[in-house]
Amino acid sequence: MPQRNEDFKITREFVHAMPKSDLHCHLDGSLRVETILELAKEEGIDLPAADVPGMREAVHAGKLCDDLVDYLKAFDITCRVLQTQSALERVAFELAEDAARENVKYLEVRYAPILHTLGGLRLDQIVQAVLDGLDRAERTYDLRTGLIICGIRNMTPETSLRIAELAVAFKNRGVVGFDLAGAEYDHPAKAHRDAFQLIRNNNINVTIHAGEAYGPESIHQAIHACGSHRIGHGTRLKESGDLLNFVADHRIPLEICLKSNIQTRAVPSLAAHPFRFYLDLGLRVTLNTDNRLITDTTVTDEYLLAAKQWSLDVDELKWIMVNGFKSGFLPFREKTLLTRRVVTEYDELVQKFRAKQNAASKKAPKAQDQPSA
Numbered sequence: 001m002p003q004r005n006e007d008f009k010i011t012r013e014f015v016h017a018m019p020k021s022d023l024h025c026h027l028d029g030s031l032r033v034e035t036i037l038e039l040a041k042e043e044g045i046d047l048p049a050a051d052v053p054g055m056r057e058a059v060h061a062g063k064l065c066d067d068l069v070d071y072l073k074a075f076d077i078t079c080r081v082l083q084t085q086s087a088l089e090r091v092a093f094e095l096a097e098d099a100a101r102e103n104v105k106y107l108e109v110r111y112a113p114i115l116h117t118l119g120g121l122r123l124d125q126i127v128q129a130v131l132d133g134l135d136r137a138e139r140t141y142d143l144r145t146g147l148i149i150c151g152i153r154n155m156t157p158e159t160s161l162r163i164a165e166l167a168v169a170f171k172n173r174g175v176v177g178f179d180l181a182g183a184e185y186d187h188p189a190k191a192h193r194d195a196f197q198l199i200r201n202n203n204i205n206v207t208i209h210a211g212e213a214y215g216p217e218s219i220h221q222a223i224h225a226c227g228s229h230r231i232g233h234g235t236r237l238k239e240s241g242d243l244l245n246f247v248a249d250h251r252i253p254l255e256i257c258l259k260s261n262i263q264t265r266a267v268p269s270l271a272a273h274p275f276r277f278y279l280d281l282g283l284r285v286t287l288n289t290d291n292r293l294i295t296d297t298t299v300t301d302e303y304l305l306a307a308k309q310w311s312l313d314v315d316e317l318k319w320i321m322v323n324g325f326k327s328g329f330l331p332f333r334e335k336t337l338l339t340r341r342v343v344t345e346y347d348e349l350v351q352k353f354r355a356k357q358n359a360a361s362k363k364a365p366k367a368q369d370q371p372s373a
């Protein structure tokens with residue numbers, strides 16, 4: 001780990017400006033509230049509320065939930081308005097736009113196409129619509145995107161296999177990985193082994209939600225029974241020292257989503273989150289949003305939360321940022337070039353902010369901008 005570098009102040013302005021990635025972001029959990037209301041009006045869909053504050057409340061944006069299953073209920077609401085190609089294209093574009101506006105340079109969006117068939121769309125139309133929205137964002141903004149297709153733990157293994165076939169069909173056409181999401185407790189990943197076998201036979205990247213609502217056995221299964229290349233959350237990995245070392249030795253990235261972990265009660269509080277422990281051990285930790293709307297967060301918020309809670313310095317932030325870019329499901333050559341580019345951008349930004357901070361401290365040695373969150 002780098003040496004501590006405490007003379008540089010980590011401000012919201014700096015974190016907002018630094019290049020970032022988001023590897024764990026659900027499409028149906030990251031809509032703009034205004035868009036939900038507009039889509040519902042256009043399509044004559046009933047919602048639990050008719051205005052922005054009411055809808056924010058209904059999707060429990062930022063609120064604590066009883067557990068992961070309770071947290072997942074909000075998706076029933078957002079999915080109601082995501083049953084047409086135009087709605088899917090729009091929300092994919094807007095999500096990427098929101099990310100680009102906080103200087104996210106690499107975004108992996110994930111969703112479960114099976115949840116969008118209620119209006120009669122075919123699975124291939126559901127995937128193509130989201131790819132079209134992401135493609136429009138790439139042509140408009142300086143960011144790269146990828147799409148991860150999710151199977152659902154609490155659906156049948158046959159459904160997962162069908163969704164895995166869909167991911168195979170869209171390999172090299174924007175789909176970069178396969179995931180298993182949904183209720184973790186009582187729904188082991190190995191039940192969906194056939195889907196993962198198909199995915200692995202086709203050399204497709206795998207990431208699996210694990211260690212969020214169940215213990216390290218779930219992470220073990222994700223890695224060893226399903227061939228996961230990354231782990232979604234991994235919050236409870238700390239309970240098995242042996243597996244922890246395996247994950248560290250094999251540089252298996254952890255897609256950590258701090259605020260979401262508190263809301264789903266994967267951890268009792270931010271202070272109890274193992275993020276600092278993982279970071280100090282040299283695990284490949286990355287910071288991500290999970291759900292921009294349902295969790296009421298941004299990548300900037302997640303970095304600031306970590307920076308404030310664990311007094312991260314400018315070099316530690318850089319290390320986490322690099323982890324994110326290194327862990328993307330991009331071809332190696334492209335990933336290397338992108339990582340080099342963001343490192344240069346980060347270093348230049350630090351220089352610029354350092355000069356500003358030095359100038360300000362000469363002018364007013366005591367009244368400085370405090371770290372904000």
Ligand SMILES: [Zn+2]
Pocket residue numbers: 024026181209232290
């Ligand atoms: Zn997730």
